[in-house]
Amino acid sequence: MTTAEHSCEVVVIGGGPAGSTSATMLARQGVRVLLLERERFPREHVGESLLPASIPVLEELGVLPAVEAAGFLKKWGATMVWGTDPAPWSWYFKETNQRNPHSYQVWRPQFDQLLLENSRAHGVDVREGHRVVEVLWESGKATGVRYRSDTGETATVRCRYVVDASGQTGILARDLNLRQWDSFFQNLAVYGYFSGAQRLPSPDETNIFIEAYPNGWLWSIPLHTGWTSVGAVVDSSTGQSEISKGGLGEFLQAQVAQAPHTSGMLREAQLESGPFIVKDWSYVCERVAGDGYVLAGDAACFVDPLFSSGVHLALMSGILSAAYVTSALKDAEIAEPAAAAYHELYLKEYSHFREMARLFYSSNLTSDSYFWEARRLLEGAGNFTPRQAFIQAVAGQPPRGYERAVLEQGKAPLEFASSVRQVESERERRRVRWEAARSGTDTGDPIMTAIPRLAPGTLTQRKPVLGAGEFVWGTVLTTVSQPEGTPCSGLIAALVSQIDGEKTVDQLLDGLISLGDESQADQIRQTALAALGILYVDGTVEELGGL
Numbered sequence: 271m272t273t274a275e276h277s278c279e280v281v282v283i284g285g286g287p288a289g290s291t292s293a294t295m296l297a298r299q300g301v302r303v304l305l306l307e308r309e310r311f312p313r314e315h316v317g318e319s320l321l322p323a324s325i326p327v328l329e330e331l332g333v334l335p336a337v338e339a340a341g342f343l344k345k346w347g348a349t350m351v352w353g354t355d356p357a358p359w360s361w362y363f364k365e366t367n368q369r370n371p372h373s374y375q376v377w378r379p380q381f382d383q384l385l386l387e388n389s390r391a392h393g394v395d396v397r398e399g400h401r402v403v404e405v406l407w408e409s410g411k412a413t414g415v416r417y418r419s420d421t422g423e424t425a426t427v428r429c430r431y432v433v434d435a436s437g438q439t440g441i442l443a444r445d446l447n448l449r450q451w452d453s454f455f456q457n458l459a460v461y462g463y464f465s466g467a468q469r470l471p472s473p474d475e476t477n478i479f480i481e482a483y484p485n486g487w488l489w490s491i492p493l494h495t496g497w498t499s500v501g502a503v504v505d506s507s508t509g510q511s512e513i514s515k516g517g518l519g520e521f522l523q524a525q526v527a528q529a530p531h532t533s534g535m536l537r538e539a540q541l542e543s544g545p546f547i548v549k550d551w552s553y554v555c556e557r558v559a560g561d562g563y564v565l566a567g568d569a570a571c572f573v574d575p576l577f578s579s580g581v582h583l584a585l586m587s588g589i590l591s592a593a594y595v596t597s598a599l600k601d602a603e604i605a606e607p608a609a610a611a612y613h614e615l616y617l618k619e620y621s622h623f624r625e626m627a628r629l630f631y632s633s634n635l636t637s638d639s640y641f642w643e644a645r646r647l648l649e650g651a652g653n654f655t656p657r658q659a660f661i662q663a664v665a666g667q668p669p670r671g672y673e674r675a676v677l678e679q680g681k682a683p684l685e686f687a688s689s690v691r692q693v694e695s696e697r698e699r700r701r702v703r704w705e706a707a708r709s710g711t712d713t714g715d716p717i718m719t720a721i722p723r724l725a726p727g728t729l730t731q732r733k734p735v736l737g738a739g740e741f742v743w744g745t746v747l748t749t750v751s752q753p754e755g756t757p758c759s760g761l762i763a764a765l766v767s768q769i770d771g772e773k774t775v776d777q778l779l780d781g782l783i784s785l786g787d788e789s790q791a792d793q794i795r796q797t798a799l800a801a802l803g804i805l806y807v808d809g810t811v812e813e814l815g816g817l
C-alpha cells in the first residue's frame with residue numbers, strides 16, 4: 271500500500287452526469303481537474319428518461335453526436351394515466367419547443383460512461399475505482415480530499431476547489447449537515463428491467479408511460495436494448511412493511527397487478543435484471559456553495575422522479591457549478607455573489623419540478639385541470655395556453671434559463687417577451703396605444719412628449735449572470751412579472767434607471783446619448799425607443815403620461 275500527497279486546482283467527487291459535466295466545463299476553461307469516481311464504469315444507475323432541456327447541454331459538452339450514435343430511443347413526450355381521466359393522455363415536447371422537440375431514453379451505464387469518456391478527452395484526470403473518504407478543511411475552507419483506490423492506494427490531494435457531485439451519498443452535505451428533507455416526498459422505488467414488454471401504440475411507442483394506481487405510481491421506459499425499465503414508487507413506510515413480508519419480486523408484481531395498463535403491457539414480459547430498491551426521498555441543501563466547495567446534482571438536491579428531472583438538474587448544475595468555480599478562481603470578489611446566483615438559479619428550476627410533482631400528488635383532477643393549475647403555478651409562462659404552459663414546465667429550462675429557452679426559439683428575450691404576450695388583451699391594448707403614439711403626426715412623433723412611469727417593484731441590479739463558461743458581472747432587470755430577473759443590456763439598464771416619472775421620452779433619449787457615443791446617436795435613439803416600447807407593452811413601464 272502506498273500513501274502519497276499531490277495537488278491540482280479542482281477535485282470533482284463523482285463521475286455521474288453532474289460530475290462529468292462540471293469537470294469537462296472546467297477543463298475547457300484551462301483548469302486542472304482531478305475527478306475521483308468510486309465505481310468502475312459502466313456502472314448500473316436508475317434514471318433513464320431525459321428532458322429536452324438536456325440537449326443544449328449535451329451539445330455544449332460536445333457529446334451530442336456520440337449520444338445520437340449510441341442509438342438511444344428518441345423520447346417525444348409522455349403518456350399518463352393520472353387523475354380522474356381513466357384513459358391515457360399524452361403530450362409532446364414539440365408543442366412548445368421546435369428546436370429540441372425530443373429527448374432520449376438512455377441506458378444509464380452507457381450514457382454516463384459516454385459523458386465520463388468525454389471528460390477524459392477534454393483533459394480531465396479521471397480516476398475510476400477511487401473513493402473519496404474524507405474532505406479536508408482548513409479554517410472552514412475545503413482544501414482537498416483523501417481517497418482510497420480499489421487497488422489499496424491511499425492519497426491526499428490538495429486543491430483550490432472541491433466539487434461534490436457524489437450523488438445521493440452527498441459527502442459534503444453530510445459533513446456540513448446541509449440536507450433538508452422534504453416531508454411531503456418520502457417514497458421508495460422498486461424497479462427492474464423487462465424484455466418482451468408491449469409498447470404504447472404509435473406515435474407514443476417511445477414515450478415514458480406513467481400510471482397512477484391506489485398505492486402510488488409506476489413508470490415504464492422503453493430502451494433501445496429492447497428492454498423496458500419498470501418501477502413502482504410508493505410511500506416509504508408502507509412500502510417497507512410490504513417488502514419485509516414478501517420480498518422485492520413479490521412486491522413489484524403486486525404493484526403492477528393494481529395498474530391495468532402496465533399489467534397489460536407486461537403480460538408477455540420477462541424480468542431480466544432486478545428488482546432493485548432505491549430510496550426516493552426528496553431533499554434540498556440549505557447552501558450549495560461555500561468557501562472552497564460547491565455541490566452539484568443529487569449531492570445538492572433531489573426531487574421526486576415523476577417528471578424525470580434528475581439528469582436535467584445534474585447536467586444544468588454541472589454547467590453552473592463549473593461557471594461558479596471558474597469565476598471564483600479568477601476573481602475572489604465575485605465568489606460570494608456568484609454563489610448566491612448559482613443557488614437562486616438552481617433552486618428556481620428545482621422548485622418548478624417540486625411544485626409540479628406536488629400538484630400531481632395532492633390532487634385528483636382531469637388532465638385539463640392539471641394544465642390550468644400548471645399555468646397558475648408558472649405565472650411567468652406568458653400567454654401560453656394552459657397545455658403549453660404545462661409542457662414548457664415539464665420540459666425543463668436549460669442553464670441559461672429564461673434567456674436561453676427564448677434564444678432556442680430563435681428570438682431575442684425582449685422580443686420574445688412581447689411576442690408571446692401580445693395576444694393577451696391588456697398587452698394588445700398597450701401595443702396598439704404604443705403604435706398609435708409612434709405613428710407621427712404633422713407636429714411630430716407624439717411619443718416624444720410622453721412621460722413614462724415604471725411599475726412598482728421594477729429595478730435593475732448589478733449581479734453575476736451566466737456568461738461563456740463563467741459568471742460575470744451584469745445587469746438584471748427585475749419586474750413584478752419576472753421577479754427572478756432577466757439579464758439586460760447596459761442600454762436598457764441605463765434607460766430604466768433614468769425613468770423618474772418626470773422626464774419625457776425625448777429627454778430620456780437625449781440623456782442616454784449624452785452618456786454614450788454621440789456619433790451613434792441615431793442608433794441609440796432607435797434601440798432605446800424600441801426597448802421602451804417593449805417595456806411598455808410588457809407592463810414594466812406602467813404608464814405613458816401625457817399621451
Ligand SMILES: Cc1cc2nc3c(=O)[nH]c(=O)nc-3n(C[C@H](O)[C@H](O)[C@H](O)COP(=O)(O)OP(=O)(O)OC[C@H]3O[C@@H](n4cnc5c(N)ncnc54)[C@H](O)[C@@H]3O)c2cc1C
Pocket residue numbers: 283284285286287288289306307308309315316317318319320321400401402403435436437438439441459501548549550566567568569575578579580581582584
Ligand atoms: C427511482 C428513481 C427514478 C429516477 N428516474 C429518473 C429519470 O427517469 N430521469 C432522470 O433524469 N432522473 C431520474 N432519476 C434521478 C437521476 O437518476 C439522478 O438525479 C441523477 O443520476 C443525478 O446525477 P448525479 O451525477 O448527481 O449523481 P449520480 O448519477 O448518482 O452520480 C454520482 C456518482 O458519485 C459516485 N460517488 C459517490 N460517492 C463517492 C465517493 N465517496 N467517492 C467517489 N465517487 C463517489 C457514485 O459512484 C456515482 O457514480 C431517478 C431517481 C430515482 C431515485
